[in-house]
Amino acid sequence: MHNWEIAQGNTIWLALAGVLLVTFIVIGLLTKLPLTLRRPLLSVLVFVSGLFYALEYFLPTHMVLDHGVLVPENFLTDLIPNIINPLAQDLSALLFGLGLFSLIRMHFNNVVRQRSGWVNSLALLVSTLSMMVFGFWSRANLHHPQWVDQVYHHLFDGVYQNMDAAMFSLIAFFILSASYRAFRIRSFEASILMTSALIVLLGLSFGGLITDKVPDYGLWSNFRIETWSSWILNIISSPGLRAIDFGVGLGGLAMGLRIWLGIEKGALFGD
Amino acid sequence: MKLTDRTIGIIAVICLIPISFGAYLYYLRFGQNGLNIFLGGLVTLAVYSTLYRENPIYRFVEHIYLGLAAGYGVVIAWSEVLSTQWYDPIFKQHQWLWLWILPLAIMAYFVFSKKHSWISRIPLVILSGFAAGTIFQGFVSQYFPQIQDSFKSLRPTIYTLQNPDPSPAAHILSISGAINNAIFLITLTSVLTYFFFSFEHKTKAIRGYAQVGRWLMMIGFGAIFGSTIMTRFALLVDRMYFILIEWMHLGHPII
Numbered sequence: 001m002h003n004w005e006i007a008q009g010n011t012i013w014l015a016l017a018g019v020l021l022v023t024f025i026v027i028g029l030l031t032k033l034p035l036t037l038r039r040p041l042l043s044v045l046v047f048v049s050g051l052f053y054a055l056e057y058f059l060p061t062h063m064v065l066d067h068g069v070l071v072p073e074n075f076l077t078d079l080i081p082n083i084i085n086p087l088a089q090d091l092s093a094l095l096f097g098l099g100l101f102s103l104i105r106m107h108f109n110n111v112v113r114q115r116s117g118w119v120n121s122l123a124l125l126v127s128t129l130s131m132m133v134f135g136f137w138s139r140a141n142l143h144h145p146q147w148v149d150q151v152y153h154h155l156f157d158g159v160y161q162n163m164d165a166a167m168f169s170l171i172a173f174f175i176l177s178a179s180y181r182a183f184r185i186r187s188f189e190a191s192i193l194m195t196s197a198l199i200v201l202l203g204l205s206f207g208g209l210i211t212d213k214v215p216d217y218g219l220w221s222n223f224r225i226e227t228w229s230s231w232i233l234n235i236i237s238s239p240g241l242r243a244i245d246f247g248v249g250l251g252g253l254a255m256g257l258r259i260w261l262g263i264e265k266g267a268l269f270g271d
Numbered sequence: 272m273k274l275t276d277r278t279i280g281i282i283a284v285i286c287l288i289p290i291s292f293g294a295y296l297y298y299l300r301f302g303q304n305g306l307n308i309f310l311g312g313l314v315t316l317a318v319y320s321t322l323y324r325e326n327p328i329y330r331f332v333e334h335i336y337l338g339l340a341a342g343y344g345v346v347i348a349w350s351e352v353l354s355t356q357w358y359d360p361i362f363k364q365h366q367w368l369w370l371w372i373l374p375l376a377i378m379a380y381f382v383f384s385k386k387h388s389w390i391s392r393i394p395l396v397i398l399s400g401f402a403a404g405t406i407f408q409g410f411v412s413q414y415f416p417q418i419q420d421s422f423k424s425l426r427p428t429i430y431t432l433q434n435p436d437p438s439p440a441a442h443i444l445s446i447s448g449a450i451n452n453a454i455f456l457i458t459l460t461s462v463l464t465y466f467f468f469s470f471e472h473k474t475k476a477i478r479g480y481a482q483v484g485r486w487l488m489m490i491g492f493g494a495i496f497g498s499t500i501m502t503r504f505a506l507l508v509d510r511m512y513f514i515l516i517e518w519m520h521l522g523h524p525i526i
Contacts, residue, residue, distance in 0.1 A: 019374065030387075049396075049398075091372055093353050099341075124341075128339070128341045135346030153307070162311030164340075165506060165509065167318060168503070173322055193493040196490040196497070231451075232490060239459035240462050240488045242459060249414045256402070
């Protein structure tokens, strides 16, 4: 990190101007890049950025004590939390503006051209702007009036959080309707799925009351619904999911390799 | 009856009068927090109105929700990420090399150019490269311990049906524990067999084993389904508590 501390005082503005100048030159050169060189350039960039992690993993390491635990490290390990992770997070945060710009542009056009649903678009624009203005104002370290905090508090705690909880709780109704339709299919597999779901549901809710009289110690405890529920979750569901997860992991690894080596086509490398 | 946007707008403005009055009453009685509760109850009911059918009120609050979420996302992106990890290092700690993130971000905005939109892929491929690199490390750190943990012992160390109370040390395994471990292994390997497409399931034994895997997977899916329902219903119960107890004051709050 110390090597990055070079500029001081007003030099930063010179540095900013320099960076912007170089940016315009690089982008100017990129616009002139022949069509045939675009894909190789992207492939090289993706390979180099992925190579960092490969080198960090495969280069020889020495053991270092980190919070009381011995962990393998080499000269690249420190760069991950100090440079690479912040770089990726900063870049992703700056790209957030892309989505916001698209959203605002679309809804602004709806309002200006009075397309169908323009009132909703206006509500979206006003709520986005209000949250941004009061959010920044309230969180800024500058001195601000108390009512700013109160408005932000109403927008976030009063409206946003309650809406968030209501939206997610809506899924309870949809899941019930979906399960009704799913269980109308009368097959052996649907039956075991429903039985298992029922046992887990009972085990996690009031099922304990049904088998309340059964002792919760010794062999008798095996006849309690909550024991069945946790047995299904730990002995059947957990390895089943683990097997699926292994498949997902292998698929992810193959996909990662394809992206890293630039073999993947699609949106990133396609013409 | 199909409502026009202008009519919806007029209705919304008219509705603002009783809503404001209600909000004022809540504010007088319960202060700032009362206003939050009033607004919360109102938007919750508006969201639930979609359970009857798709309607303009739901669409209106849905847009407000999206707007607030987008605005909050920007506030968080700045205050939690960019301010602390980008602005402060550059302008307060004079680490000007962080400025080099700016050209990459500028390139991303070329997605709006019809002619040079390919330039926007440059920051994306860099992020994809990092993501691909982390997949290798993640695979090793996440899956290797799981594979190791999956090979459980099948030989009991004590010949009783149940583990002694209280819970025994890790190396003590009863007969029921060994049976459970065997079921665990059968489930894992049969589900893996079901998803193994590198060769055709020709023999009867493999087909049968894959079928067992399919049945066991259904039990697993049922279990996930059951616990998902419970999670969602917990959220619903929380909302009902909010509406009935905190908003309508129909009972005493549970402390």
